[in-house]
Amino acid sequence: MNTSEFKFQTSDKKVENLSVTWQTPSNIALVKYWGKSEPQIPKNASISFTLNNCHTTTKIEFTKSQSMPQAEFELFFEGKKKDDFKPKIAKFFKRVQEYCPYVLDYKMTISSENSFPHSSGIASSASGMSAIAMCLMSLEKELNSNLTDEYINKKASFLARLGSGSASRSIEGPLVVWGNHPEIENSSDLLGVKFPYKIHPIFENYQDTILLVDKGEKQVSSTVGHNLMHNHPYAESRFIQANENLKKLSEILQNGDIKAFINLVESEALTLHAMMLTSNPYFILMKPNTLEIINKIWEYREENNSNICFTLDAGANVHVLYPDSEKEDINEFIKSKLADFCQKNQYICDSVGFGAKPL
Structure with a gap:
């Protein structure tokens, strides 16, 4: 597995403060994945419909600070401080710091809300983690203006996967495949890819x-x-x-x-x-x-x-x-x-x- 392309290269400008907001959807798998190995590698490939109305809206305010040994952040969910969600997100930042070392250089205030009930079998971790990944990529784009939209989506899916496997399928749509599969062009265990073939009109909308x-x-x-x-x-x-x-x-x-x-x-x-x-x-x-x-x-x-x-x-x-x-x-x-x-x-x-x- 070659993950080197996702390592942060260089910064061509300084960013002291940045506030970004992303809305990312949940998804529903048609072929399921159940079972994985570390770090978040699926035991089989899966495919999902990206949803439209079930989404998480996440704002992250980045403030430059002294470099820290671990990511420093406050978390608010639907307007209230949510310390019980913090360990999962702290684990995510620890996993991604190898690819996004800049997370150690900023204090982050994360404010998040769902358009659907949390933890009820709609993939809230998928929409939540993919939203954080997109916010990180917005900061990375500010630090390195050469990034293409294609690379941003690719790396965001790669990062989101490290927080929640199914989050890798929430960056794009309408159909996304995650997991290496011989029949699906460019499919990968490391990130989700858009279904690469033309779908029949009956499955549109x-x-x-x-x-x-x-x-x-x-x-x-x-x-x-x-x-x-x-x-x-x-x-x-x-x-x-x-x-x-x-x-x-x-x-x-x-x-x-x-x-x-x-x-x-x-x-x-x-x-x-x-x-x-x-x-x-x-x-x-x-x-x-x-x-x-x-x-x-x-x-x-x-x-x-x-x-x-x-x-x-x-x-x-x-x-x-x-x-x-x-x-x-x-x-x-x-x-x-x-x-x-x-x-x-x-x-x-x-x-x-x-x-x-x-x-």
Whole structure:
């Protein structure tokens, strides 16, 4: 693995103070990764839709100071000091200082907010870490004006991965692959790359309505879940299956076989949770209402010859996926039949998006 291209080269100007704000989206994996090795290297490749409305907005104020042995920062989440988030971000800065030594030269005030509930199975660490990575790259661009936009996105994805694996897929969109895969050009374990082939029109402007079955914090974090794959009896078979599914999905996205898309995406979601059910210690992140929703989706699809389907992240919430052409009917179905299974009837209407943007 060659990481030398991401090392900070030279600074052609001094920057005393800088304030930057980025809005970066969450993403939803269609082919899942579950299991990794250090430093944040996936055991199989994955592909995700970048979302549009589920995002984190992060402002970092950089103030030049004496060089320090470790990154110095204050953290505010939704207006309140959040010291319990600090260890994860401190670990991230420690990992990236080799590539961004300037983090030791500034005091940072990080202010962040989500457009969705934190820790509820929408990838908040993906949007949060990718937003910090983009802010760091804004500072790097000020220090070295020769950086291209392509390099900035590439390095931001590389850095974001060191905070949260799936964050590598939140820099660009609408479809991003993370993990080295023989069928995907330029794919890498070190960063996410845009899906390099032309997709069928049916998958453009795809819709994702996220049903908030449980807005509380998950009982088992993704980090713990990934670690349980190390001695998992089915781990090796799963990694092979995921890479084969990514090859199949690449063809489906290009040829527009939406029935095959539905089958593969739902199978991937259930396989992810099967890995949790069969690890030791075992755990269940689905809730009774998750299963109620899945069954209602299957009934609706059968009765209406619809192309609705679901996927799940590492949590209880259900992502309802469907083509833009069915938006009106499916929104009505969600409102009348599925909202009752959500906490306080809450759900988020989203669609595929195009990645990070400066504010």
